[in-house]
Amino acid sequence: MNTYFIHTFELNYLLTFGEYDTLNSSLRRFYEDGSYKCLSHTNDGIIISFRKCTENEIKRKGAFYPFKLTLVVKPSRLIEPGTYVNKIFNPDDFLCSIDILDEKIKSIFSELIPDISGIDSFNLSRVDITKDILNVPENVIHEYIRIIRQLPLHYGYHINSQLEENCLSYNPDYSVNIINDSNKTEFVLYNKHHATIDQGYPTEIQEYYKDVLRMELRCGRNFIKKETKDMEV
Secondary structure: OOOOOOEEEEEEEEEEEEHHHHHHHHOOOOEOOOOEEOOOHHHOEEEEEEEEEHHHHHHHHOOOEEEEEEEEEEEHHHHOOOOOOOOOOOHHHHHHHHHHHHHHHHHHHOOOOOOOOHHHHEEEEEEEEEEEEEEOHHHHHHHHHHHHOOOOOOOOOOOOHHHHOOOOOOOOOOOEEEEOOOOEEEEEEEEEHHHHHHHOOHHHHHHHHHOOEEEEEEEEEEHHHHHHOOOOO
């Protein structure tokens, strides 16, 4: 972990109608893009969302669990609440963040959904593995991204064009997303400094990420299951 770090990971839990109704009436939440989202624990690194399952999800898991609860977790914030520098390089620190997460899950859900006993009640559904390349001038970052866009892609990978199509302010020089729909992976290369400006990060954080090229491999559930077969995860 001294080169790459886990920036974010995602946990899923299937809900009965009664559990969904309890969350909907108990958590402070808002509705966005088909999901209810709770940001009360964002500073501590946890975003909670819950939604109705898709038809395919219900076919796979059964009609008894028609809803899904998702936790998006930034482990750095579990250790240092509110931090914008979401990096953990030390395995011991990462394990510490998992212990903290386990306790937070218990404190949030123990009274709402008694069947949730901690982190082991959830399935790991996504992991973002990240690397920052430092001291890369912005014009070089843009050139790297242009080159990646021109490379031939194979084995089911293709450029994700949704940002260009749906976001008028999107600049293709600042990022490129390559996705594989079958194994649910996504490779992202982007100008981290520009991203901090877009996201309204504090000025000192924007300066911290100046001349940083960020690479992310966002691993979906299918990829995780394949790569962790016969492992305890």
